[in-house]
Amino acid sequence: MSVRVRMAPSPTGTLHIGTARAALFNWLFARHSGGIFILRIDDTDRERSTPEFEEEILGSLRWLGLDWDEGVGVGGPHGSYRQSDRLDRYQEIASDLIQSGAAYYDDRPSAQLESLRQLAQKEGRHPGYYIRRPDISADSGVIRLAIPQDAPVVVDDMVRGTVSFEAQDIDDFVILRSNGTPTYHLASTVDDVDYEITHVARGEDLLPSTPKHILLTRAMGHVEPFYAHLPLLFGPDGRKLSKRHGATSLSEFRDEGFLSDAVFNYLAILGWSLDAETTVFSREQAIEAFELTDVSKSPAAFDPEKLTWMNGEYVRAMSPEVFNQLVRPHVEKSVGRPLPHDEWARFEEIAPLVQERTKLLPEAGDQVTFLFNDIEEYDENSWNKVMAREGVPAVLDEGLARVSALEVWDAESIEATLREIPESLGIGAGKAFQPLRVAVTGSSISPPLFESISALGRERTLERIGRARQKLG
Ligand code: GLU
Numbered sequence: 001m002s003v004r005v006r007m008a009p010s011p012t013g014t015l016h017i018g019t020a021r022a023a024l025f026n027w028l029f030a031r032h033s034g035g036i037f038i039l040r041i042d043d044t045d046r047e048r049s050t051p052e053f054e055e056e057i058l059g060s061l062r063w064l065g066l067d068w069d070e071g072v073g074v075g076g077p078h079g080s081y082r083q084s085d086r087l088d089r090y091q092e093i094a095s096d097l098i099q100s101g102a103a104y105y106d107d108r109p110s111a112q113l114e115s116l117r118q119l120a121q122k123e124g125r126h127p128g129y130y131i132r133r134p135d136i137s138a139d140s141g142v143i144r145l146a147i148p149q150d151a152p153v154v155v156d157d158m159v160r161g162t163v164s165f166e167a168q169d170i171d172d173f174v175i176l177r178s179n180g181t182p183t184y185h186l187a188s189t190v191d192d193v194d195y196e197i198t199h200v201a202r203g204e205d206l207l208p209s210t211p212k213h214i215l216l217t218r219a220m221g222h223v224e225p226f227y228a229h230l231p232l233l234f235g236p237d238g239r240k241l242s243k244r245h246g247a248t249s250l251s252e253f254r255d256e257g258f259l260s261d262a263v264f265n266y267l268a269i270l271g272w273s274l275d276a277e278t279t280v281f282s283r284e285q286a287i288e289a290f291e292l293t294d295v296s297k298s299p300a301a302f303d304p305e306k307l308t309w310m311n312g313e314y315v316r317a318m319s320p321e322v323f324n325q326l327v328r329p330h331v332e333k334s335v336g337r338p339l340p341h342d343e344w345a346r347f348e349e350i351a352p353l354v355q356e357r358t359k360l361l362p363e364a365g366d367q368v369t370f371l372f373n374d375i376e377e378y379d380e381n382s383w384n385k386v387m388a389r390e391g392v393p394a395v396l397d398e399g400l401a402r403v404s405a406l407e408v409w410d411a412e413s414i415e416a417t418l419r420e421i422p423e424s425l426g427i428g429a430g431k432a433f434q435p436l437r438v439a440v441t442g443s444s445i446s447p448p449l450f451e452s453i454s455a456l457g458r459e460r461t462l463e464r465i466g467r468a469r470q471k472l473g
Contacts, residue, residue, distance in 0.1 A: 003035025004198045005073075007061075008188065010042040011054035014249035017302065018203060018233045018241065020064060021267045025230060026067045026201050028268070028290040038195055039071030044187050047192045048458045049084075060250040063260055064267075065283065070195075077387050078195050083187050088183035093177055093220060102134055102219035107141030128171025145174040145216055153211035158199075158228035165211040173212055187207060192225060201292055228292045228421060231271045241302050250278045253307075257330070257362040262311040270300040282315050311367040312359035323355045324348060327364045334365030335372045346371045349455040353447045370441040371456055375464065379443035386434045386444055387472065394425055395435045396469040403453070403461055415450040419455045426459040439468035 007023040009015065030037035030120055039061070043049040049401045058073055069174075070076030080086060097103035103132040116130035123129075133146045147170045155163045169333060175186035182190075192200060192213070200213075207229045209282040217224040235245035253263055272295050315323065324347075331340050331347060339347070347354075347368055358364040386392070437449050440461055446452055453461050 003033040005030050006040050007036040008042045008058050012048035015057045015060040020250045021270050024267045025324040029292050031287045036069045039068040041072045043084045090186050103143050103145050105138040105141050106144050107138040126169045142174045142178050144172040155210050158292045160297050185212050186417050189213045193222050197225050199226045204229040204232050231299050234299050236303050255380045257360040258311050259314050265309050266307045271296050290446045308359050325363050330362045330365040334369045346455045350447050350451045375442035382438045382444035386438045392435045393472050396465050398435050400465045411450045412456040414453050438466045
């Protein structure tokens with residue numbers, strides 16, 4: 001069988017990481033099996049769907065590297081892959097189902113249906129009990145699928161195993177509203193049939209819809225696809241992932257400086273693993289190993305800290321050239337201006353040390369602004385903690401003398417002379433180097449001191465130590 005899978009976002013919001021994870025698993029499965037990955041846009045909710053959200057979703061998928069073979073934006077043999085273009089098709093199927101007797105019109109007013117629902121509830125029955133095929137034969141109203149009551153519907157799920165639904169627990173659900181618009185169940189099922197989808201992999205929240213889709217597919221005279229219901233994502237506190245856990249859309253992570261490769265890798269381990277020990281792996285490794293049947297059915301915890309850690313792994317694995325190129329816009333943004341070649345060389349001198357300490361590229365910018373901009377304000381905590389101590393003026397005086405006497409200007413020579421300060425003043429290393437660090441970089445958090453001083457240059461270093469000394473009086 002040649003595999004055909006789809007992802008079907010609704011353009012009613014940005015791309016949620018749960019949806020992105022489902023897209024990723026479909027993509028991995030398609031690439032692993034040499035199949036086709038389809039992008040369909042579920043935009044039947046005309047009020048909430050917007051072209052901006054659609055653009056945002058497509059952009060996020062592209063950023064993540066999930067290319068699609070058929071669908072919106074690339075076309076394909078099945079005409080339009082946008083549901084709003086296919087309303088005629090859904091109406092046609094609904095009337096076919098009326099013709100075949102699988103579906104029926106229901107024109108009972110909603111107040112009547114509501115009291116029937118309440119009656120069922122009072123009797124301890126499924127709310128759909130009295131909403132079965134009515135005696136009256138209407139020729140207008142909503143169209144409902146008549147659920148055959150003779151057998152349970154069994155979902156043979158690739159992740160969850162066998163899940164059985166009693167027919168009496170499935171209501172005769174609406175497929176076409178009285179204004180002629182399809183429900184999600186109808187549009188989604190007709191598309192899956194028309195596009196010859198072989199496997200539907202989607203979030204577990206849709207499992208209750210699956211028996212409806214199976215019955216609808218069968219009523220259309222087709223065999224249902226395989227289903228794989230993916231475990232839901234939870235926040236680190238064990239509750240369902242939501243805004244309260246911080247960023248939840250893919251573009252927010254991109255804008256915060258996360259790398260596509262790292263996000264890809266991290267999403268892949270939410271419910272799946274390459275093997276027992278490997279956490280960091282390439283797209284190629286994932287494609288090679290991915291099987292839907294290996295997806296776990298336990299809920300997966302989405303942990304932003306682990307994603308940040310993983311991003312750091314990817315930053316460290318970059319070649320120096322790639323790191324310098326990617327980090328440059330962030331550095332220039334923090335500095336507030338483009339950096340000409342000779343100034344940028346200052347950054348390049350300490351780039352490897354910055355790369356080691358960077359988890360997110362934008363952070364790198366803040367670490368190094370001291371190389372380019374005068375210190376307008378010292379970091380308040382650092383100043384209070386470090387500079388208010390006794391003995392600091394003597395440290396700065398000695399640092400100043402030693403730096404100006406240096407003959408060779410490089411990190412080694414700077415280190416050699418500054419390392420003599422603790423002994424000469426009879427103080428600990430921290431007490432000697434922390435004030436120098438705050439004086440030179442403005443903060444007690446910075447790249448390593450000697451390399452920072454070397455990259456900053458003699459003149460600027462002397463000026464800064466002098467200025468801090470003055471401020472102390
Ligand atoms: N548009 C639906 C959603 O975003 C698609 C669900 C499905 O994959 O069937 O939830």
